[in-house]
Amino acid sequence: MAGKQWEFIKVSDNLDSLFRLDGKVIVITGAAGLLGQMHAEAIAAYGGTPILLDLNFNAVQLLADSLNQKYDINCKGYQVDITDETQVKNNANQVKLDFGCINGLINNAANNPKVETDNSENFSRLENFPINIWEQDIAVGLTGAFNCAKYYGVFISENIDGGSIVNISSDLGLIAPDQRLYADPNKPKHLQSVKPVTYSVVKAGLIGLTRYLATYWAEDGVRCNAMCPGGIENGQPSEFIDKVSNLIPLKRMAKANEYQGTLIWMLSDASSYLNGSIVPVEGGRSVW
Numbered sequence: 001m002a003g004k005q006w007e008f009i010k011v012s013d014n015l016d017s018l019f020r021l022d023g024k025v026i027v028i029t030g031a032a033g034l035l036g037q038m039h040a041e042a043i044a045a046y047g048g049t050p051i052l053l054d055l056n057f058n059a060v061q062l063l064a065d066s067l068n069q070k071y072d073i074n075c076k077g078y079q080v081d082i083t084d085e086t087q088v089k090n091n092a093n094q095v096k097l098d099f100g101c102i103n104g105l106i107n108n109a110a111n112n113p114k115v116e117t118d119n120s121e122n123f124s125r126l127e128n129f130p131i132n133i134w135e136q137d138i139a140v141g142l143t144g145a146f147n148c149a150k151y152y153g154v155f156i157s158e159n160i161d162g163g164s165i166v167n168i169s170s171d172l173g174l175i176a177p178d179q180r181l182y183a184d185p186n187k188p189k190h191l192q193s194v195k196p197v198t199y200s201v202v203k204a205g206l207i208g209l210t211r212y213l214a215t216y217w218a219e220d221g222v223r224c225n226a227m228c229p230g231g232i233e234n235g236q237p238s239e240f241i242d243k244v245s246n247l248i249p250l251k252r253m254a255k256a257n258e259y260q261g262t263l264i265w266m267l268s269d270a271s272s273y274l275n276g277s278i279v280p281v282e283g284g285r286s287v288w
């Protein structure tokens with residue numbers, strides 16, 4: 001035959017199973033929340049065991065019951081305040097005892113500050129923002145993620161094959177909030193609502209933590225990456241949804257289940273060479 005023979009590059013033998021999470025025990029913080037539940041279900045559907053942590057014990061217990069029934073697994077919910085180092089340390093030991101190993105961690109919990117619409121004094125504004133709310137938001141979003149990396153992460157680093165840490169940042173970890181989205185033409189400037197400063201600080205901080213962890217246990221096989229989701233359409237006023245959608249090349253907000261595919265990819269061997277990456281999943285919002 002004339003010309004160059006086509007050389008076949010061997011694809012992985014196990015291409016079908018690359019995305020599977022069988023036998024993987026994966027800790028999710030804030031598992032009772034909107035996205036936490038989506039993460040948990042995706043992990044269960046791919047054969048993994050989600051470990052459901054939240055302040056709300058009833059909610060994670062109910063979620064565990066329903067996932068165990070639906071997927072015939074044996075996952076469990078725990079009440080843990082991730083801002084409390086002792087609780088995180090004790091829970092990490094407990095999960096290790098209960099499940100034998102920990103293969104993954106999703107730092108998902110955060111305070112999601114609602115944009116304040118009170119007319120008296122708008123505390124979401126930087127000039128009014130109370131120090132105690134600053135401290136609470138940083139405690140959950142950053143100190144909590146640090147505590148979890150410290151205790152669950154160490155166990156992950158002790159596995160022969162390491163594991164995967166995924167930090168849930170936001171499109172607002174990449175770009176500034178567009179405060180015009182929240183503007184009310186009938187209010188004076190000092191009463192205009194804004195996205196609080198802590199959201200930007202926490203979400204950008206998680207990107208720093210991601211890069212730090214991506215190198216810290218790399219030789220032990222621990223990969224760490226950040227996902228930056230865009231806003232989920234979840235009952236907001238239609239005027240707001242239209243304004244946000246206009247800032248997004250795909251012209252719409254996300255559905256709650258649209259992060260599951262990316263998450264499974266980031267946790268599984270399908271992303272075995274992904275490390276230290278900051279992955280925007282925001283319909284292209286940060287591209288404009």
Ligand SMILES: NC(=O)c1ccc[n+]([C@@H]2O[C@H](COP(=O)([O-])OP(=O)(O)OC[C@H]3O[C@@H](n4cnc5c(N)ncnc54)[C@H](O)[C@@H]3O)[C@@H](O)[C@H]2O)c1
Nearest residue numbers: 030032033034035054055081082108109110170229231232
């Ligand atoms: N929902 C969105 O549109 C969106 C967009 C981009 C990024 N995100 C990010 O995704 C993540 C999940 O968002 P969500 O919408 O599911 O939030 P959510 O408010 O529905 O859930 C957060 C969960 O965290 C738990 N939590 C709070 N403090 C805790 C603590 N100290 N210890 C343990 N658990 C605690 C809460 O009880 C709650 O169940 C957050 O980091 C958020 O910033 C969300």
